Amino acid sequence: MASYYIWTIGCQMNKADSERVKGLFDSWGLAPAPDVQSADTIVLNSCVVRQKAENRVVSKIGSLAALKRKRPDASIIVIGCLVDGQTDELRRLYPHVDAFFKAGEYGDIAAWGVSKGLGGANPPVSPFAKGGRDMTSLFARGREDLPSPFANGGENPSVSPFAKGGRGMTSLFARRGEDLPSPFAKRGENPPESPFEKGGQKGDSPVAYVPVIHGCDNFCSYCIVPYRRGREKSRPAAEIISEVRGMAARGVREVTLVGQNVDSYGHDLPEPADLAVLLQELNEIEGLYRLRFLTSHPKDMTLRLIRMIAGMDKVCRHINLPVQSGNDEILKAMRRGYTSANYRKLIEEIRRFLPDAALSTDVIVGFPGETEEQFLDTYRLLEEVRFDAVHVAAYSPRAGTLASRTLKDDVPVEVKMARLQRVEALQEKVAGEINSELAGKTVEVLVEKRAGEKWSGRTRSNKLVFFEAGGDLVGKLVCVRIDRTSPWSLTGEPILAV
Numbered sequence: 001m002a003s004y005y006i007w008t009i010g011c012q013m014n015k016a017d018s019e020r021v022k023g024l025f026d027s028w029g030l031a032p033a034p035d036v037q038s039a040d041t042i043v044l045n046s047c048v049v050r051q052k053a054e055n056r057v058v059s060k061i062g063s064l065a066a067l068k069r070k071r072p073d074a075s076i077i078v079i080g081c082l083v084d085g086q087t088d089e090l091r092r093l094y095p096h097v098d099a100f101f102k103a104g105e106y107g108d109i110a111a112w113g114v115s116k117g118l119g120g121a122n123p124p125v126s127p128f129a130k131g132g133r134d135m136t137s138l139f140a141r142g143r144e145d146l147p148s149p150f151a152n153g154g155e156n157p158s159v160s161p162f163a164k165g166g167r168g169m170t171s172l173f174a175r176r177g178e179d180l181p182s183p184f185a186k187r188g189e190n191p192p193e194s195p196f197e198k199g200g201q202k203g204d205s206p207v208a209y210v211p212v213i214h215g216c217d218n219f220c221s222y223c224i225v226p227y228r229r230g231r232e233k234s235r236p237a238a239e240i241i242s243e244v245r246g247m248a249a250r251g252v253r254e255v256t257l258v259g260q261n262v263d264s265y266g267h268d269l270p271e272p273a274d275l276a277v278l279l280q281e282l283n284e285i286e287g288l289y290r291l292r293f294l295t296s297h298p299k300d301m302t303l304r305l306i307r308m309i310a311g312m313d314k315v316c317r318h319i320n321l322p323v324q325s326g327n328d329e330i331l332k333a334m335r336r337g338y339t340s341a342n343y344r345k346l347i348e349e350i351r352r353f354l355p356d357a358a359l360s361t362d363v364i365v366g367f368p369g370e371t372e373e374q375f376l377d378t379y380r381l382l383e384e385v386r387f388d389a390v391h392v393a394a395y396s397p398r399a400g401t402l403a404s405r406t407l408k409d410d411v412p413v414e415v416k417m418a419r420l421q422r423v424e425a426l427q428e429k430v431a432g433e434i435n436s437e438l439a440g441k442t443v444e445v446l447v448e449k450r451a452g453e454k455w456s457g458r459t460r461s462n463k464l465v466f467f468e469a470g471g472d473l474v475g476k477l478v479c480v481r482i483d484r485t486s487p488w489s490l491t492g493e494p495i496l497a498v
């Protein structure tokens with residue numbers, strides 16, 4: 001039986017993409033290979049969001065040249081954000097790679113597999129077959145001439161989108177009110193079947209990522225994602241619901257809806273749809289225990305969403321809200337579209353309606369021009385909010401982005417690293433303190449896998465928990481009494497399994 005191996009690096013969108021490729025290969029009867037050396041088809045799912053990730057990808061691709069010489073029949077394909085519209089240069093650099101596909105080009109991957117005799121003659125026609133968006137038109141217009149994502153339409157994102165309307169909180173209330181009718185009022189009716197319904201998890205893991213919106217329209221000045229993943233394109237809600245129903249029927253118990261900016265979900269669909277309504281529909285699915293969503297954007301997350309999820313039992317109180325910086329000038333240069341005061345207000349509202357919510361964030365240190373005082377604004381915001389988790393990165397210029405073309409990467413690397421370590425040390429302390437409050441308490445864990453002698457899974461607040469027990473507990477909810485805590489995980493005794 002032909003086999004495959006998928007290597008994935010990067011964000012949740014990449015993980016979701018890999019799950020879908022796995023689903024496609026599984027549906028063709030290919031077998032997962034234990035390692036890359038023995039696989040017949042090798043998929044490298046790449047990330048270039050930071051130089052560090054790009055270096056790893058380049059070294060991984062290079063390392064496969066020898067394998068291809070030894071086993072010329074093995075196919076190597078590279079997918080994900082390394083691949084832009086032009087593959088000539090990639091082909092020249094990596095002649096041992098058989099094919100390159102842009103992120104989200106599931107239909108083209110399927111067609112390639114069929115042409116190689118890996119699968120059936122009729123590859124599923126995916127709504128994302130063309131990558132979901134028109135990269136050509138995007139580039140044709142010249143990137144930074146596109147309409148600004150900011151409410152005031154100019155280069156001045158420090159003017160709050162919250163105050164101006166647009167897609168901010170106020171406007172959503174004003175335009176739509178609190179009770180947006182469900183586009184799926186007739187629950188029983190069969191939504192169109194998703195061609196990738198069998199994709200993703202095949203019952204082997206109880207947790208799955210489901211992409212709901214591809215691409216990103218935000219063009220933060222430092223970020224390469226919109227150039228590689230294209231403009232935002234939401235998947236039809238009926239298709240997502242059908243897919244999640246199928247997953248729940250096959251044993252998936254937790255679904256994370258993913259997108260670079262999930263709060264934008266639905267704005268480009270013909271029918272009225274948004275993330276809150278989508279979650280409401282998914283919350284009704286039998287057999288599904290938990291729902292999560294990421295990543296939220298502070299300028300687009302609405303009070304309406306926060307209020308509505310407060311009434312949904314399956315939606316986990318776990319919100320990933322990247323702040324990137326706590327300094328308004330840096331936020332403006334990053335083109336984030338909110339101020340630190342907007343961000344603090346949003347956190348206040350989340351804690352008002354979801355008092356038990358776990359919060360995580362992303363931070364970039366060493367953005368061009370960042371002074372010690374500006375860095376301290378970020379540091380103080382982290383101290384004040386006390387996040388459950390912080391993903392911190394040192395700025396690295398990405399070719400083609402606005403920041404790389406217009407701002408000098410002038411923060412010395414040792415200063416960037418020192419700031420990064422200060423954030424990490426602070427976060428270790430904060431997370432250690434937050435987690436220590438769970439000692440002696442009982443938490444609900446959805447068991448994902450066995451790790452050595454122990455089972456591991458996550459709480460609703462996304463804390464990693466280890467415990468020892470017999471039997472097969474994958475996909476079970478287990479109540480665990482916590483006896484040891486660290487900044488990164490919890491350990492305890494199982495009390496009850498459901």
Ligand code: SAM
Nearest residue numbers: 011049222223260295322362363393394395396
């Ligand atoms: N869409 C999400 C958001 O709005 O924050 C995040 C997507 S991005 C793929 C993941 C993270 O990578 C970002 O939150 C940011 O912290 C980091 N990142 C993106 N570009 C970067 C760059 N040029 N240098 C360092 N970190 C970067």
Ligand code: SF4
Nearest residue numbers: 216219220223225260
């Ligand atoms: Fe990148 Fe900004 Fe889009 Fe996130 S919102 S993917 S950081 S451009």
